[in-house]
Amino acid sequence: MAVRVQEADFDVGAELAALTANNHRVGGVGVFVGVVRDTAGGSAVSGMTLEHYPGMTERQLAAIEAEAAARWPLEASLIVHRVGRLAPGETIVLVACASAHRQAALDATAFLIDWLKTKAPFWKLEETADGECWVDARESDDAAAARWGR
Amino acid sequence: MKLLYFAWVRQRIGVGQETVSLPAEVATVAGLVDWLRTRGPGYAEAFRDTRAIRCAVNQEYVEPDQPVSADDEVAFFPPVTGG
Numbered sequence: 001m002a003v004r005v006q007e008a009d010f011d012v013g014a015e016l017a018a019l020t021a022n023n024h025r026v027g028g029v030g031v032f033v034g035v036v037r038d039t040a041g042g043s044a045v046s047g048m049t050l051e052h053y054p055g056m057t058e059r060q061l062a063a064i065e066a067e068a069a070a071r072w073p074l075e076a077s078l079i080v081h082r083v084g085r086l087a088p089g090e091t092i093v094l095v096a097c098a099s100a101h102r103q104a105a106l107d108a109t110a111f112l113i114d115w116l117k118t119k120a121p122f123w124k125l126e127e128t129a130d131g132e133c134w135v136d137a138r139e140s141d142d143a144a145a146a147r148w149g150r
Numbered sequence: 151m152k153l154l155y156f157a158w159v160r161q162r163i164g165v166g167q168e169t170v171s172l173p174a175e176v177a178t179v180a181g182l183v184d185w186l187r188t189r190g191p192g193y194a195e196a197f198r199d200t201r202a203i204r205c206a207v208n209q210e211y212v213e214p215d216q217p218v219s220a221d222d223e224v225a226f227f228p229p230v231t232g233g
Contacts, residue, residue, distance in 0.1 A: 034233055050232070053156055053225060056209035081232060093233055113233055121206070121225075122232025123157035134158045137229030 001069060001077055003061035005052060007084040012094055019076050020098050026075045028102040030109030032095040038088035040135070043128045048135075050083045050092070053121035057081075060120045068097065068112050072104040079112065081122065111148050118145040151220050153186075155196070156227035159203065162196035172220050179205050180214035182224065196226070204229055 012033055020026045038045055061079050068077060076098040086092060095116065097108040124135040154167045176182050183200060186193045197203065205212055206225045218224060 051157055052232070053154065053206070053209075053227070056206055056225070059209050117233035118230065119211075120232050121156065121227060121230050123228060124231045125157070134228065135231040137231055141233075 001062075001065055003058055003065060003079045003081075005054075005057055005061075005081050005083060007082060009082070009091065010080055010094070012091065015078060015080060015094060016096055019078050019096055023075055023098070025100055026098045027100045028105045029096055029098045030102070030105035030107075032093075032109050032113045033091060034093040034113070036086045036088045036090050036092055040126055040128070043130065045088060045126050045128055047085055047087045047127045049085045049125045049127075050081075051123045051125065052081075052083050056121050061116065064112060064115045064119060067115070068108045071111070072097070072099060072108040074099050074104065074108055077108065077112070079116065081116075081120070083122070114141070114144045114148060117141045151218070152223045154223065154225040156225065158228055159196045159226050163192045172218070177217060178214065179207065179212060179216045179218055179224070182218055183214070183226075202228060 016029060016031065020029060036048055065077050065079060068074065074097050078096045080094045082092055095109055095112045097105045099105040118141055126133050126135055151170050151172050152167065153170060155163050160166050173185055176185050183197050187197050203226055207216055207218060207222050
């Protein structure tokens with residue numbers, strides 16, 4: 001159970017290795033890696049800046065992770081979210097859940113990223129040819145989070 | 151009271167955080183928003199459509215009828231877009 005918010009890039013492989021090191025009860029690891037796209041709604045995106053609410057972000061991420069641990073039999077979980085300026089192709093977020101069996105690992109991972117997107121206080125400012133633009137929240141994200149209930 | 155603003159709410163108001171003395175008549179988040187709107191055109195623009203704004207008191211999401219007091223940390227921001 002760990003959450004980190006940081007500007008620095010990180011090595012997904014190293015994070016996953018550390019997540020399950022010396023825990024041989026783990027039978028599978030579910031992983032989601034979010035990456036900066038170079039397009040948004042048909043416009044080219046040259047980069048983005050992620051802003052967050054220090055303090056509340058970590059609290060919300062920890063609460064979301066605790067909720068996942070209450071719903072699924074997890075051996076370990078990790079959320080790493082970057083802030084600051086990111087270029088297309090860079091990693092934004094890593095969510096990983098380890099469990100004895102794959103279904104819990106995969107479901108908990110999907111749950112974590114769906115809830116993170118609608119509850120954790122991050123905001124994306126995209127750079128396009130028309131200037132900078134705050135990304136709007138999407139109803140499809142709300143629907144994805146809602147399918148897990150409360 | 152400590153106030154925090156993020157994303158386009160911060161840009162429209164012009165500062166990321168400030169400390170204010172709460173008028174006696176402000177008792178809830180909704181009352182706080184009504185008072186903030188009177189503080190200048192940037193505030194009025196930021197709070198023009200409150201359906202587009204989320205609020206947290208002491209780092210927990212709240213609804214407009216949430217009571218507020220001088221010791222609280224209150225944040226206003228758009229719906230979140232991380233991940």
